Amino acid sequence: xxxxxxxxxxxxxxxxxxxxxxxxxxxxxxxxxxxxxxxxxxxxxxxxxxxxxxxxxxxxxxxxxxxxxxxxxxxxxxxxxxxxxxxxxxxxxxxxxxxxxxxxxxxxxxxxxxxxxxxxxxxxxxxxxxxxxxxxxxxxxxxxxxxxxxxxxxxxxxxxxxxxxxxxxxxxxxxxxxxxxxxxxxxxxxxxxxxxxxxxxxxxxxxxxxxxxxxxxxxxxxxxxxxxxxxxxxxxxxxxxxxxxxxxxxxxxxxxxxxxxxxxxxxxxxxxxxxxxxxxxxxxxxxxxxxxxxxxxxxxxxxxxxxxxxxxxxxxxxxxxxxxxxxxxxxxxxxxxxxxxxxxxxxxxxxxxxxxxxxxxxxxxxxxxxxxxxxxxxxxxxxxxxxxxxxxxxxxxxxxxxxxxxxxxxxxxxxxxxxxxxxxxxxxxxxxxxxxxxxxxxxxxxxxxxxxxxxxxxxxxxxx
Numbered sequence: 001x002x003x004x005x006x007x008x009x010x011x012x013x014x015x016x017x018x019x020x021x022x023x024x025x026x027x028x029x030x031x032x033x034x035x036x037x038x039x040x041x042x043x044x045x046x047x048x049x050x051x052x053x054x055x056x057x058x059x060x061x062x063x064x065x066x067x068x069x070x071x072x073x074x075x076x077x078x079x080x081x082x083x084x085x086x087x088x089x090x091x092x093x094x095x096x097x098x099x100x101x102x103x104x105x106x107x108x109x110x111x112x113x114x115x116x117x118x119x120x121x122x123x124x125x126x127x128x129x130x131x132x133x134x135x136x137x138x139x140x141x142x143x144x145x146x147x148x149x150x151x152x153x154x155x156x157x158x159x160x161x162x163x164x165x166x167x168x169x170x171x172x173x174x175x176x177x178x179x180x181x182x183x184x185x186x187x188x189x190x191x192x193x194x195x196x197x198x199x200x201x202x203x204x205x206x207x208x209x210x211x212x213x214x215x216x217x218x219x220x221x222x223x224x225x226x227x228x229x230x231x232x233x234x235x236x237x238x239x240x241x242x243x244x245x246x247x248x249x250x251x252x253x254x255x256x257x258x259x260x261x262x263x264x265x266x267x268x269x270x271x272x273x274x275x276x277x278x279x280x281x282x283x284x285x286x287x288x289x290x291x292x293x294x295x296x297x298x299x300x301x302x303x304x305x306x307x308x309x310x311x312x313x314x315x316x317x318x319x320x321x322x323x324x325x326x327x328x329x330x331x332x333x334x335x336x337x338x339x340x341x342x343x344x345x346x347x348x349x350x351x352x353x354x355x356x357x358x359x360x361x362x363x364x365x366x367x368x369x370x371x372x373x374x375x376x377x378x379x380x381x382x383x384x385x386x387x388x389x390x391x392x393x394x395x396x397x398x399x400x401x402x403x404x405x406x407x408x409x410x411x412x413x414x415x416x417x418x419x420x421x422x423x424x425x426x427x428x429x430x431x432x433x434x435x436x437x438x439x440x441x442x443x444x445x446x447x448x449x450x451x452x453x454x455x456x457x458x459x460x461x462x463x464x
Contacts, residue, residue, distance in 0.1 A: 004099030005461050007336070009402065012086050012096065023176075023351045026245050028252040028259075030181050033188045035236045035260020037317030038325075040191060040267065043232020045311040046124055048272050049290030052281040055225035056216040059272045059281075062225035063232070067265040069428060070233045072421030073388035074261050075411040076395040078254035081240040082408040083398075085249030089240040090391045091329050095336070097394040097401065104455060106390050107333045108447035112440075113383035114326035115364045117234060118166065118319050120376040122368035123147070125315040126161035128289070132308055150372035162368035169320050170361025173327065176350045184320055187313045194310025195267055197303060198291060199274060205298035206277030216281075227381065227431035232268060234384050235318060236261045237391075238325030250408030323364075327357045337462075338455040382432050382440045385425040392418035392425075 026034075051059045080093040091110055095103035123146075130145060146156040172180050215222060239256045246252050271291065278294040289311070295304040331353040334344035347354035367376075396415045398405070411417055456462065 002462065003101040003456065006097065006099055007095045007461065009084060009096050009405065012084060012092065024245055024247050026181060026242055026252070027247055028255040030185065031239050031242065031246065031252055031256025032259040032263070033185045034181065034242065034321055035239045035256055036192065036263055037184045037188045038235025038238045038321035039233055039260060039264040039318075040188075040195065041121055041124075041235075041311075041314040041318035043229060043234075044195065044268060044271055045128075045289070045291055045307075045314055047229050047232050048268075048275055049284035049293070051225040051229045052272070052276050052284045052290070054217065054228060055221045056213065056281045057211040057273075057276040058215040058222050059225055059229070059276060060269050061215075062222050062229055063265065063268045063272055065223070065226040065424070066230040066233055066428070067261070067268070069226075069230065069385075069388070069421065069424035070236065070261055071265075072417050072424060073392055074236060074257050076392045076418050076421060077237055077240050078257045078409045079395055079407055079411040080391060080398075081243050081253040081257065082250045083405060085243040085246065085253065086332070089237060089243075089325065089329060090387050090394070092332055093394050093398075094390060097397045098390070100338075100456075100459060100461060101451065102390070104333075104338055104451045105444060105447055106387055107329055107338070108444070108450075109383050109386055110329045111326065112443055113234070113380055113387060114238065114322045114329065115360065116367070116376050116380045116383075117322040118326065118360075119162075119364045119368035119371065120373055120380060121315050121318045121322070122162040122166050122365070123159060123373040123376070125165050125312060125319065126159050126368075128308055128311045128315065129161050129165075131289070132312060135305075147370050147372045159369040163365040165316065165319060166323070166361050166365030166368060169316070169323060170357055170365070172320065173324055173361075174347070174350060174352055174354050174357045176352055180320060180324065184317050187317045191310045191314040191317070192267075194306050194313075195271065198295065198307055199270055201300050201303050202274040202278055202294060202298065205300070206274055208277065210277050210280050223427070224431050227428040229268075230385070230428055231381050233261070233264065234380060235321060236264075237384070237387065238321050241325040241328040244328075254409040323357075323360055326360050326364075327353055330356045330360065337458045337460040338451075379436060379439055379443075382429060382436050383443075385429045386440075389422045389425045392421040 051062055055062045084093060084096060086092045089110065091103055091107035094106045130140065142154050143157045144160040146159050148157055150156055172183060236257055240253065243249050243253060275290060275294045279297045284290050292304040292307040295307060330339060331344050333339045334341060343356040344353060345355055395411055395418045399414055
């Protein structure tokens, strides 16, 4: 059936190497820092407090469970991205293995994941930014500080800082990936230094009795927290979106994916252990800056100021990398004819998908300005878990369909490891709310309408 037609892998790789496309400027160090830039942000600086309320001191186990789900999927991503070094991430891989309809739906899903991630993190960035400038006696009018109805007891209409940070980073991305990578590398170095400073200072104030009871809400609390803090790991898959701009993708992409995930997992587990060791977990209720709270609780106010700065930089890099991943998925879908051709046009000077970059920046900047954070977060998680499940299934299918294909990196233990990735993702999805499932279903239904009403007949494969 035409809806299950697949693209030729060899043609895809050849097309990505034609002159006049995206510049190959990224190495393994850039990719690791890109992954860390996408991962270390809202998760470590905001969600650790919410997760502690759900799991107690056992939040460390929740992070490990979420990391295992990501780790199994990361091995699958590493095989695919090194074998098919083409822009578009799991959308591209699905097109080569599962067919056009599945590829369209996962691309549509990724637009939800990456787009809402930039919006959600922009809202978190806005909160920390307003806290920082308040220390200098500067305050924005209440009406411009948050989305409508986001702050009980206050009349708010528009989150101006969230929109402005989106537009600033959109400008950076539209200028070129080399410049954006340099900015990302600098900010990642600073925020990792801030996290290490927290570890060094906070470890001296840990009170082991705060870890008792270790698992106050049992395994249900641990798994619920794992489903929530899974958001903290979202981002390593954005590294695969850079495949077409990597100098040696066969070697560098697996290093970037697995390396960034490993570093971030270690940081998350250590930080959550120290944080819950300093502050009794119940005191994180209603707190949106748990890491700096732990330092203030310990009397280390001077370090808390550095943590606030690190949070701002951390969230900035997350927005930058996720917006980048979003534009590359849209670029790939447009190049295949599934979205308007204008979205895959390359700027003659900057060699970037200039128009698509600005569409993403403006649309999701406005979403950040107008929709509260709690409405955005769970939708991001369910979209990502669905994407991870599909890439894991696609690895198994491609091993069967193309066993002779050269794979620079091979996921170990196929089909066991991919199936474990799917199992972990499905379990975590089951702990998300019914409202999230309904909203996700509506988004997918809208995607089906667009595919059959517009994309199917305009696909390049249909023309062939």
